[in-house]
Amino acid sequence: MKKKFVLDTNVLLHDPQSLFSFDDNEVIIPAVVLEEIDSKKRLADELGRNARTVSRLLDKMREGGHLHEGIGLPGGGLLKVELNHRSFMRVQEMFGEISNDNRILAVALNYQMEQENEVEKSEVILVSKDVLVRIKADVLGVKAQDYLSDRIIDSSDFYSGNITLHVHPSVIDEFYTYRYLSVNHLQLRDRLNPNEFVILKDEMGTSKSALLKVSPDGIRLEPLFLSNDPVWGITARNAQQRMALELLLNDEIPLVTLSGKAGTGKTLLALAAGLMKVEDEHKYKKLLIARPVVPMGKDIGYLPGEKEEKLRPWMQPIYDNLEFLFDTKKAGDIDKILMGMGSIQVEALTYIRGRSIPGQFIIIDEAQNLTKHEVKTIVSRVGEGSKIVLMGDPGQIDHPYLDSISNGLTHIIEKFKNEGLSGHMTLEKGERSKLAQIAADLL
Numbered sequence: 001m002k003k004k005f006v007l008d009t010n011v012l013l014h015d016p017q018s019l020f021s022f023d024d025n026e027v028i029i030p031a032v033v034l035e036e037i038d039s040k041k042r043l044a045d046e047l048g049r050n051a052r053t054v055s056r057l058l059d060k061m062r063e064g065g066h067l068h069e070g071i072g073l074p075g076g077g078l079l080k081v082e083l084n085h086r087s088f089m090r091v092q093e094m095f096g097e098i099s100n101d102n103r104i105l106a107v108a109l110n111y112q113m114e115q116e117n118e119v120e121k122s123e124v125i126l127v128s129k130d131v132l133v134r135i136k137a138d139v140l141g142v143k144a145q146d147y148l149s150d151r152i153i154d155s156s157d158f159y160s161g162n163i164t165l166h167v168h169p170s171v172i173d174e175f176y177t178y179r180y181l182s183v184n185h186l187q188l189r190d191r192l193n194p195n196e197f198v199i200l201k202d203e204m205g206t207s208k209s210a211l212l213k214v215s216p217d218g219i220r221l222e223p224l225f226l227s228n229d230p231v232w233g234i235t236a237r238n239a240q241q242r243m244a245l246e247l248l249l250n251d252e253i254p255l256v257t258l259s260g261k262a263g264t265g266k267t268l269l270a271l272a273a274g275l276m277k278v279e280d281e282h283k284y285k286k287l288l289i290a291r292p293v294v295p296m297g298k299d300i301g302y303l304p305g306e307k308e309e310k311l312r313p314w315m316q317p318i319y320d321n322l323e324f325l326f327d328t329k330k331a332g333d334i335d336k337i338l339m340g341m342g343s344i345q346v347e348a349l350t351y352i353r354g355r356s357i358p359g360q361f362i363i364i365d366e367a368q369n370l371t372k373h374e375v376k377t378i379v380s381r382v383g384e385g386s387k388i389v390l391m392g393d394p395g396q397i398d399h400p401y402l403d404s405i406s407n408g409l410t411h412i413i414e415k416f417k418n419e420g421l422s423g424h425m426t427l428e429k430g431e432r433s434k435l436a437q438i439a440a441d442l443l
Contacts, residue, residue, distance in 0.1 A: 001123060004028055004115075006082075006108040008128035009036040009100070011147045014371075014401050016053040018127075021149040024076035026122070030107040031083045032100045034058075046373060082107050101133050108142045129401045158259075158394075158410070159417045161424040162197035162243055169202045172210050181221040183214065194218045195253060195423035197243045211239065213246065216253075216420030225250070232272040232280075232325055240427045241265055247423040248273035248389065251283060255379070257413045258391035259368075260427030263436035266391040267321050267365055274361040275325065277387075278343055284361040284387065289318050290347045291365040292374075318346050318365065349378065358383030367409040368392035369399045375408030 003025040011018050012033065019027060040051035064071045067081040108126040115121045126137045126144040137144035165186065175181050183192055192198065192214045198221055202208040212221040224246050228236055231249070236242035240260075247256045248270060258266045274287045322344075323334045338344050349364070364370075364378060367390040375390070382388050390412060394404040404410065416422040430437030 001121070002026065003123045003125055004111055006030065006104065006111065006124065006126045007033065008104055008126070008130060008133060009033045010129040010401055011127050012037060012054045013040065013047050013050045014129055014147065015149070016050050016057060018147060018149065019054075019057060019079060020074060021147075022073075022075070022077055026070075026078045026080065027073065028107065028111065029058075029079070029081050030104045031081060032103040034081065036100055046371060049373075082111075101130070101136070104128075105133070105136055105140060105142070108137060108144075109140050112142055158426070159193070159413055159424060160426040162199065162240065162426075163192070164199040164201060166201050166203040169204055169206065169208050172200050172202060172208050175200070175210050175212065175221070175223075179223055181212065183219055183221060186221075192218060193417045194420040195247065196417075197246075197425070199239065211242075213243075218420070231269075232275050233327075234268060234272040234325070236269075237265070237431045238429045240425055240429065241269060241431070244269050244425040244427060245273060247425060249276070250423070251277075251387070253421060253423045254382070254387045255412075255416060255419075255422035256387070256389045257367075257409065257416070257422070257424045258389065258427060259394060259409060259413065259424075261393055261395065261430060261441075262439075263430035263433070264427035265431050266393075266427060267317065267363075268324065270363045270365075270389045270391060271318075271321050271325060274363055274389075275344075277361050279341070284385070285343070285359040287344045287361050287363070288347060288357065289345070289363045289365065290349045291318065292349045292367075292369045349374070356383045357381050357386055359385040360387075362386060362388040364388065364390045366392050367412075368394045368397050368404075368407045369402065370408035371399075371402065372406075372408050372411045375412050379412065 003022075005022050005025055006028045007018065007030075012029075015021075037051045037054055040047050041055060042048060043051070058067065061067070061071050061079060067079070068083060070078045070080040073079050105126070108124060112124040115124060124142060126134070126142055127147050128134055128137075128144060129147055134144035134146070165188075167186065171181070171186070174185075194214055194216045196214045198212045198214065200210040200212065211224060213224055214220070215222055224242070226242075226246050226249060228242060231245060236245055241264075244256075244258055244266075247253055258270065260266055271287075271289070274284075274289075277283045278285075278287045319334055322338070326334060326337055328334050328337070338346075349370075360383075362382065367375065369392070370378070378390075379388060390409055392409045394407060394410050397403060397407060399407070402408075413424050417424060430441075
């Protein structure tokens with residue numbers, strides 16, 4: 001049975017290519033959605049870009065006929081702009097106000113009522129990223145669902161970057177003898193990813209164990225090339241942190257992703273590694289640290305001062321970690337240190353677009369608040385000889401239309417896990433304080 005999908009505005013603004021994501025079914029765009037897209041097209045952010053992309057796609061499709069009559073889609077479906085709001089009075093009786101959301105609901109309800117008299121019935125589904133719109137649709141008896149086509153994994157299948165295997169003790173002995181193991185020697189059911197970490201434990205129950213890393217070509221298991229020495233005064237406190245430092249300090253891995261709850265040490269480890277590579281080893285010319293300007297809770301509005309003064313509240317978590325690493329004693333000391341060094345730049349992601357960044361160690365904090373397109377824009381800025389680190393907590397998202405599965409950080413982790421030039425680590429144990437760990441687990 002073919003379906004009729006009624007799209008909310010936020011679906012098109014989230015992913016303009018959603019027009020082509022419904023196979024051979026009918027895609028319906030309420031006329032009020034076009035009005036809302038028109039109101040966003042002049043914005044300079046990603047919403048404005050997506051609004052303009054949708055406009056161009058629809059304009060291109062007009063060449064195949066009239067949108068209100070229906071135009072064929074590449075997948076065999078039909079795209080139609082719907083003008084009919086005959087069921088609006090019923091929606092208004094239930095929810096009172098005259099709003100664009102209610103007009104979209106009225107279109108979906110009208111289609112569903114029409115299907116009652118059809119011989120060959122079609123299932124009507126309202127697709128929206130807005131939870132309350134989906135709830136209101138349910139109250140009206142209209143089936144509603146989230147837009148899921150951009151989700152590449154199930155929440156239970158997050159790639160952690162490490163795996164524990166219980167093997168015969170002779171396998172561990174062989175590794176310590178020859179300093180490597182063939183991946184095929186383990187006879188695993190699932191393949192290991194390049195730069196994935198493997199913890200071997202004795203299946204007999206003894207304390208014998210080994211920590212290894214898959215080679216970039218995915219063929220061999222090799223020992224870690226780093227010792228557990230301090231990095232700018234920071235020593236790994238658990239196995240995952242040591243694995244993370246292994247990735248951060250490996251010049252052959254230009255893309256590193258770190259995920260984990262608050263307090264697991266993501267930002268501190270990345271900054272320590274960046275400072276070592278830039279200031280001590282001079283492997284990179286500059287340390288560039290950036291994070292998206294996305295508020296948690298109510299936005300505080302415009303801030304006074306020049307660009308640096310405006311950005312300071314948003315970048316304060318970065319400065320807090322730098323103050324710890326430089327062991328500053330007084331307020332303002334870190335600004336003097338950074339000004340004197342000149343090789344450390346703290347920036348907002350707003351200013352990344354259009355740049356080419358060669359020879360730099362780049363850290364992107366709070367990457368879970370980025371969309372797939374924004375992550376693509378950032379990583380595609382990376383020039384020759386640069387290394388980029390993206391990190392964040394997929395469980396703490398402040399973007400209104402992203403979740404733990406559809407955000408840019410999760411997307412790039414899954415897309416790059418099979419590539420030899422990238423590595424990932426999920427940090428699980430909180431090291432900030434006992435209270436912070438309990439809060440992260442319970443709340």
